[in-house]
Amino acid sequence: MKSQDKLIQQLSSSIESGFFMHENLKLHYIKTGKGNPLILLHGATMGWGQWVPNIDSLAQSFTVFALDLPGAGLSTKIDFQKYSFNKAFIDSIIQFIHYYSLTNIRVIGHSTGGLIACHLVSSLPQVKSVVLVNPVGLGGKTPLPFRLLSLPGFASLLTKVLIGKSKKKLKFFLTEPLYQKKSISDTFVDYVFESSSSKEWLGPLHLISIMTSLKGIKKKFMALDKIGKTDKKILLIWGQYDDTFDLKEVQENIKFFPHVRLSIMKDTAHVPNMERSKEFNEIVLPFLEK
Template identity: 25%
Template sequence: MSAHETNLSRRFSHHKTTVNGIQLHYVTGGIGPPVLLLHGWPQTWWEWRHIMPALAENFTVFALDLRGFGDSEKVPPESGYDAANLCADLLALLDRLDLRSVNLVGHDLGGLVAYAFTRFHSDRVERLALADTPLPLYDLEVPEWSEIEKRLWHQRFHQVPYLPEALITGRERLYLSWFFSSAYDPTAIGPEDIDEYVRTYASPGGLSSGFAFSRAIDRSAAQVKAAAHGKMTTPLLFLGSEMTLQDVFDEPLKQIAANVKTVVVPRSGHWMPEENPDFFTEQLLSFLE
């Protein structure tokens, strides 16, 4: 067991519960107002390991494995990986945990789910923090997006039925490691961390579940667009990394949010909670508190 695992196991506990017809896994600890953390691709709740202890000093932390990811149930790709159903998972989970509202933090695709949930259920979200979230996939107009999208070739590749699974099965570590090698500091996500991610993505159904969100993205975008009436009043923090989105979202975010702050995370690529956790945590705590 690594030092991170030992520290987390002393302060946090693992749970599984069945909501909306699926078994979800989450890790929780701390005391205070609730904060729900939603991971990106190709990650799991584990991406928050550096962030959780500091948050737990003043908040009750819930780090969730989304439907089909991590140690949550792997259900067939056709079984509801669109935004509306993923948000139905979250709503049922909040009700099961008796949480009237939460502070919501999402990275990458987890940010897309967090944004969708805020649009669908704004009364259940106190504050929303998004990290390197590709909101143009949900129809936000960003002039620089065409250049950014060139680095996101995998989004379209993952939408191709069956072929990605056929090419990647048995090579999960090679494929995932390629993405993590783009980090500002490639050592930030070490071999043991990659082991943890590969463990779940290489499990039966792990790849298909991971790709199913991309395959439902057009349907999800239409769902969110239909629910997005006017600007959000929920306070929004957008964290962009130095190497990826940077501050290109400054003006576009004003299209969708009345109260928004953008921050560039220095010395970091896309994997901000793992690459520069101290700065990331500092910004998050300042926003949430």
């Protein structure tokens, strides 16, 4: 991906790019920095490039592993309906951790990546703390368009209408969930567009469709039981204007967990790590370094 090279050029850190095989899935990742491992898990099908505004800062204190989850970037494109979510998205990351013998791990997960992070922190002793950024799984309520994605064929139809093969439409789609619209660079749009050009690419709406019903987020994609099984420190970052999930419901759900700390980032929406990256880095680094 030529645009990936341009993203890498924006980083001052020395970048290593590699692949990891888990059964028939090929996972791409980039590695940089020094110190204990920090795994970055992006949202939906955005790819590791989501973390470009954060990597240089994080790499000063940690060895950063930023992964392309299945369906994104240079990783294997999959049909989300035909794969087990746990097998594709959780087991593959667990095997990645075991294969590279990672210990004393921190994790930052955004949206879908946040749901994965909840599974990791509750099941792996190697994971010491996590940052959840507007994660899936802490609240069941979600807007009507998301619920409608559960209807057969609706995700495919909406993907064609909203994204299609148009870079202009894709840029609008990527910026719509943001409060700070200009925080999405043209290089990042090119990067996602290149990934979406693959015949096998299905896109974020298909991934969302397997998680939702007409009532909201399916019970099996809720993660409250996961964070309830651990007393490890969890930092929950929420964009002030994000309406993907109901913040009041999330606050009500997490009030029983003293190990979860909520930080609401002003003037951001669904992707605060990109929208106000400097402030995001200043919030997460002291937490992760503890």
